[in-house]
Amino acid sequence: MIDRENEQLPLAGRKTEDVPGHWLLARLGKRVLRPGGLDLTRELLLHARLKGQDVVELAPGLGRTAAMIIAARPSSYVGVDEDKDAAAIVDKVVSGHGYCRTANASETGLPEACADVVIGEAMLTMQGTKTKQAIIAEVVRLLRPGGRYAIHELGLQPDDLDEQIDTEIRQALARTIKVNARPLTAASWCELLETHGLVVEWTGTADMALLKPRRNIADEGLLGTARIVRNLLRDAQARKRVLAMRKVFTTHRKSLTGIALVAYKPAARH
Ligand SMILES: C[S@@+](CC[C@H](N)C(=O)[O-])C[C@H]1O[C@@H](n2cnc3c(N)ncnc32)[C@H](O)[C@@H]1O
Incomplete structure (x- = not known):
């Protein structure tokens, strides 16, 4: 299907329907596969303070953020993606500056206290x-005291969102994206990080506009967007x-948001 370069992409053999x-x-x-787009990523990376730091990126996907991390001149870069094809793509993107290993983010195989910053998006x-x-828990193990965990995820709003809408959104995402996505409210994202002893120091949001034309032009450029549209026009299954x-993103636009957070690991008390 579609362009030749896609032969290298993860799950290249999987049917469009699944x-x-x-x-x-x-x-x-x-190429930009996170809910708040590149602008929210830029803000996130600024707040994560990468220069001269040892950085681990979880789930780098196609390496779009990896390239931005390298441009921010960290001391080192290690990516961890569970998909071997994604890891191979990222390995090329960061060549000469770091590497990407194939592993699950919950068990990276990296040594304890090896990172000043851990980043994960979508x-x-x-x-x-x-x-x-x-x-x-694995991120907390990897971070040195004072180190930062920076995430960019799908958020729900407001914090007291009706439970029934929350359930509807989860079901609709599972049905259409074919992933059991579980977005959380800002309060729940903070609570999740805080139960692991992390302290949230910054939160940012951006519209969940992953499939809106204006966001695609901003993230993929005019040519990139034209290519996506051309591919959609050629492939009825993918278009469907x-x-x-x-439709899910539009129906629930008031309840969905892109959210980014930076939380630090406090120094141990003696
Ligand atoms: C939606 S893509 C996001 C990619 C990239 N971070 C971005 O925002 O554009 C999800 C990526 O997460 C990886 N992934 C999902 N679950 C993972 C896990 N438990 N451990 C490591 N990688 C994982 C997938 O292989 C894929 O590369």
């Missing part, structure tokens, strides 16, 4: 409650799925 939404969008040419949302807990995803 492939997780992020890899479907990647096949169509999309990954925790995709995990159930237990796995979210396991990944954050993307329209179904867009």
Whole structure:
């Protein structure tokens, strides 16, 4: 299907009907796969303070943020993605500055206290409650005291969102994205980090505009957006799925948001 370069993409052999939404969008040419777009990522990276730091990125996907991290001149970069094809793509992106290993974010195999900053985008949302807990526990293990955990995820709003709407959104996301995505309210994201002893120091939000034309032009450029549209026009199955995803995002636009947080690991008390 579609462009030749997509032969290298993760799950290249999986049918359009079943492939997780992020890899479907990647096949169509999309490279920025997080809810708040590149602008929220830029803000997140500024607040994470990367220069001269040892940085671990969880779930770098196609390496779009990895390239921005390298441009911020960290002391070192290690990516960890569970998909071996994604890890190979990121390895090339960061070549000469770091590497990407194939591992689960909850068990990275990296040594304790090896990182000043851990970054993860559009990954925790995709995990159930237990796995979210396991990944954050691993992040706390990796961070040195004073180190920062920076995330960019799908948020729900307001903090007291009706439970029934929350359930409807989860079901609609599972049906259309084919991933059991579990977005949280800002209060719940903070609570989740805080139960692991992290202290939230910054929160930012941006519209959840992953499939809106203006966001795509900002994130993918005019040519990139034209390529995505051309690919959509050529592929009826992919178009059907993307329209179904867009319908969920539009129906629930008031309740969905892109959210980013930076939390630090306090120094141990003696
Ligand atoms: C939605 S993409 C996000 C990619 C990138 N961070 C971005 O925002 O554009 C999700 C990525 O998370 C990776 N991933 C999902 N669960 C993971 C886990 N438990 N451990 C490591 N990687 C994971 C997938 O392989 C994929 O590369």
